Amino acid sequence: MLNKIRNLGIEKYIDLILLIFLISFPLLASPFRVELMSKCVIYLIFALSLDILWGSAGLMNLGHAMFFGLGGYVLALSYAVKNGVPAFMVSFGVTELPWFMQILQNQAVAFLLGLLVPGAVAALLGYFIFTSRVKGVFFNIITLALASLIELFFNNQQKYTGGANGISGLPPLSFGGSPLSILETYYLVLVVALLVYIFCRWLNNCRFGLILRSVRENESRLQFLGFNPAAFKLVVFVVSGMIAGLSGMLYVPVNSFISPNNIGVVFSTSVLVWLAVGGRGNLTGAMIGAFLITWMESLLSERLDDSWQLVLGAVMLIVVVFFPKGIIGTLIDWRKNKTGHQQPSECDDSAEQAITPDNYNVIREKV
Amino acid sequence: MELLLSQLINGVSVSAMLFIAALGLVIIFGLMDVVNMAHGDLIMLGAYITYFVTTVFHASFFLAMAVAFILTALFGVVIEATLIKKLYGKVAETLLATFALSIIIQQVVRMTMGPEDKFVGLPIEGSLTVGSIVIPQYNLFLIAISILILLATLGLFFKTSFGMQLRAVTKNRSMSQCLGINTTRIDSLTFALGSGLAGLAGALLAPVKSVTPYMGTAYIVDGFLTVVLGGFTSIIGTAASSVVISESVTAMAGYMSEITARVLVFCIIIILIRFKPEGLFTSERR
């Protein structure tokens, strides 16, 4: 038993420390900071949803925020239309709620849709991409294109979405009629995060996770062993999309406001940076990356203001070129070296090797 | 009916714009197999260089085009030597690194030039009226020059020794090395060519819409989709798919909002690729 604990990777220790920190945080901080930390924890959930997709399965979604935003907007709209046509729609001449808004008036349905809409988008998109024999990098392009289109769409359809101004004045979470306090909301979000974390750990450790890692590394070999890689990719894509949608829904009552910024390319880039810097495939890296960068941003953006994005870009470039495995990834490797365990070395990204224009097939033979 | 016709004719100039933007991409992405997420920003740089040359230095637009081409080509050489070369074969890293580079370029430009729109005047003003259809003369110029660029690129690829070496390297790298081709130099020149074309595209597109630090993002998404639909490696395919995509969007945009048209075209592309993953047009190299 003791041996098992000793053999627990260093990343699990970091997870534990993070958990203890998050549980005790409100004891040391003002309500204002607790609210900020709620948002940060929501971002952790969002980061985890990308890690099972990118870190485990190797599918780099360049537009992951679209799932976050879709979930968030569904819930935001359901709040907005609770008492009939909301003010921002009235100002565009909308007198009656269209059918797809009417169903959102039921909170339970709205919550379900907040999970199902991103899930459905992932399912449709995934079906067409994964069953096609097109180059792997096509997934990256299409997700980027879709996220940018969705952002434009939400900006454009002011009548129903509030346009660039988004939807504001959204209420906090309530239980049995009375709203939850900042502290209660924080712990609720933390509990959800913990559940998502446990789920993701289970996913990675069970056979499904093993197959995902095999898909990432050598998809073609897997086919000849009887697996349908498209099915596995589709499932993880949908699950990832739904968890992202969940985090988007949590975001809405905490932030009271949602806009197309939360659904588009810039926010998608952020989550990519979190995972690039923190490391991917081990869950810890995603969380640490999200945590560090979110807090750095809120602390430094007042100081640096204008050049924060530039700093972020520079940090990302340095990490990708010199520490491609991210902070946690590099730490895990260093630890394995120290304790004499063998190194996977460069095998993690071998599936993402360049495919020459001559073989368009996803099937690659390793000779 | 007339609306449709006028839309289709204007669609040709939109196609020309898309083609010019995507041409550099088909060379770098399709042929060299390098995913350069900063490609759109090279277009943006070309546009800003044009702004400088025409508006600040009051020089001719055509000089601006040449300067934009040369400067972005040189910048491409630098990017290739410092960044791309180190990450050959690692698609994920190249994608992320060029993504980061894109952010850096955008922010540097924004911080030095300001985020507000800059304008470059049309070098050729006035329009041609055919019946009730009005075609700006600059659009005709764009169409003409895009055809010129297409022919010049095809000529370069198939009639020059550089083109032959480039095609050899992309088909079979190690064999080309055995035959004495300096693949490092070819890589550098090819990337420079692709970047230069992006800069040229930026110059040509500068008068059409305003010049902003973020203008590149739209082009990179559209550019990639065009290249994919066109068959990844085919220059003619890219030209053809630019026409197909732009005409579809422009025609549909006459009857619905442009965004809805773009979403529809996007869905059609995904479905098309599912059934024809090699793109609509196979490579002319075979």
Place this chain on the structure above:
Amino acid sequence: MSFLELQDVSVSFSGFLAVDKVSLGVEQGETRVIIGPNGAGKTTIIDMITGKTAPTGGKILLDGADIAGLDPYEIASKHKVGRKFQGPNLFDCLTVYENIEVALAGHSSVFKSFVYKRDKAIKEEIKSILSQINLYNKRDVLSTSLSHGERQWLEMGMVIAQKPELITLDEPTAGMTADETCKTGEMIKTMMKDKTVIVVEHDIDFVEQIAQKVTVLHQGKLLAEGSFDEVKKNPKVVQVYLKDDDDEEVEKDA
């Protein structure tokens, strides 16, 4: 009808006819070796049997069912075909144990991957396979740390774990020492003795060690077929392997 039957199978790539109306039949439980000079179409035939390439003409019947053109995963799981690559083609990031575990038959659907548990029966099964390929002691080692020969054996173990009815081996002894080659031959004869095995090989001694019947391909066409001794003495085969530029002679006799 044979267990595996190729009927007039052809495939052409952009005009180049790689395999030209090849017909052959392999009986259940047979070990067939396919030989031929490079470019003869041997691996292409394996590609077509395993689903990597779809033939442009002809039928491929496995136990009566036409598998030509099906997806590789369908052929592997539904029609129980296992393939060993020229490779070795494994999962470098996984341990020896995990490589076998991935390959285990009957657990390749998404649903099964969620309910799978490494219970006693499975542990026994993996242990048995690892023992047969002599890698039980190295079960927790990353597959990249193995020697080339061991990696070849690991892949063979993965193929066995699939519990296939038909096994295709593409140059299983490539890069092996003479000892390893001999050991591999024994492994094939013991581990795969009840299976139908098709082997593509170049090493003539190895072919002699394992072959029950030999098929010779040349330039995409079937050249000769028979027992090892028959084929060895066949003048056309001799001609092709010791060929000068006297192609015409071979064409005339064919």
